[in-house]
Amino acid sequence: MNKHMSGRGVRALAAAALLLATAGAARADAVESLRDFVREARTGRAAFTQTVTAPDGAKKKTSSGSFEFARPNRFRFEYRKPYEQLIVADGQKVWIFDADLQQASARPLAQALGSTPAALLAGGALDKDFNLSNLPSAQGLDWVQATPRDKEAAFQSLRVGFRGRALAAIEIVDSFGQHSRLEFSEMATNVAVPPESFRFVPPKGVAVVE
Template structure:
């Protein structure tokens, strides 16, 4: 085989591999009706100098119900019940709520738990890196609160999400032990403010 022909085949194969990452994301949104995973989140300041790490668990049930439960280094709960998104800070004994449509929009949570992937995002393929296949998901809404969103798959399994917000801060969520289409209790997506907690709506 001629070198140019071989190079063309390699490029075509690489393009097909990246296209598979976009299809993996579409398949995930279409086929994963429920799911749960452990996660580790790393937030890096715009200058790259400061990093903060946290960890917890994540659950979702389509459409528009999810639960992020942060356990370390401090407890925080983010729950979407299909109508509102609640944020509860246990240390501050404070809870806030916003209408779902207002809080969700074209956000990483919407990408994971929503159902309008191609309506809300422009998808494009990125080169594989760190042993993962990456997809760029850019919000169609020009008023979105982040600059860029990348989603990584290992094979057909969701592995990570990276977000750069409007201030240049980087956040990365790495998922472990992801299980999809498993029973998730409906009460996990309900939030009732504990007695004595300040509620801001």
Template sequence: MKSLAAAGLLLASMAARADAVDTLREFVRDVKSGKSAFSQVVTSPDGKKKKTSSGEFEFQRPNRFRFAYLKPFDQAIVADGQKVWIYDKDLNQASSRKMSAAIGATPAALLAGGDLDKDFDLKPQPDRNGLSWAQALPRSKDGQFQSIQIGFKGKQLAAIEIVDSFGQRSDLTFTDLQTNVAVDPAHFRFVPPAGADVLEQ
């Protein structure tokens, strides 16, 4: 009986973890827009240095999103469907890259577009911190990221954990996520302010 009970628990655990991948696929398929507050903690590869920031996130499929960092510095990452812009208000400096070169197998592709199974190898992960997790490993070996993990609370996106190619870790936590809501299209357009240094790649 004990072995049957153990097998039942194992199967239940595997089913729960498989659901995280299904939930991610459903999120990408069914959620066309959204907005949320977010906080981000970036940890150095040796774990000794941490930087915390926060702001607001919005997206509209396909391939339109905006990360507006409000603290500690005013910065924005804006994708308009053609280009991805990064703007630093304090430096009055903007840079842009073509969408095709900038998105690829990135966290933004998971949230705002992209082809999940083309760009990522998806695997369920054990539940932790009250969330169910799916891992997305970029299929491209020359990308900027080693791994991406996406945490859901029920069907709600709650967190993303990213390890980049240098071993730096970024933990994003989303709060008050609203899905399939109207998002102002103007938020996905970026015009460099007068006098800004602009670098186009």
């Protein structure tokens, strides 16, 4: 078990990552903004802060770092605080590298995402995979509710929040009721992202589990 993510957490985060790859500038109708951006966004990068709250709301963990994506199915979460951790999807595998433990693990992308519809989001199948609906504005954001049609998905729902035309937050509720909120800043889309960002080679001496 790594410091930030369990297996379910990785699947939920991967789902969020791929949803982020479809999300971007928003108008008053946030659902239509998602649909529009599926056709337009190819790459992106942002800084993020993640807060994970236990189902009872009593325990919270906060971490931060940077995020990059390139459709389809490539993303990079680089945690810097409070611990260093790297999660990279290269289009075929999802790698998790824990610098403190000097351990890396990998699994096929499809297996990491399980049966969740997130694996298809970068291809633009939003309405096929999710029930989408606009939610009332709250906390200064316009929200979209994305409920997976797959009843065995690793998460109950995703909410995507926009501030003006910028993606501001993604909220995930997993199948056990754990709540994760990712808040984004310095979001830039359709920017040059080096292919090397989505490649991971285990450092020498690191234990690898596949």
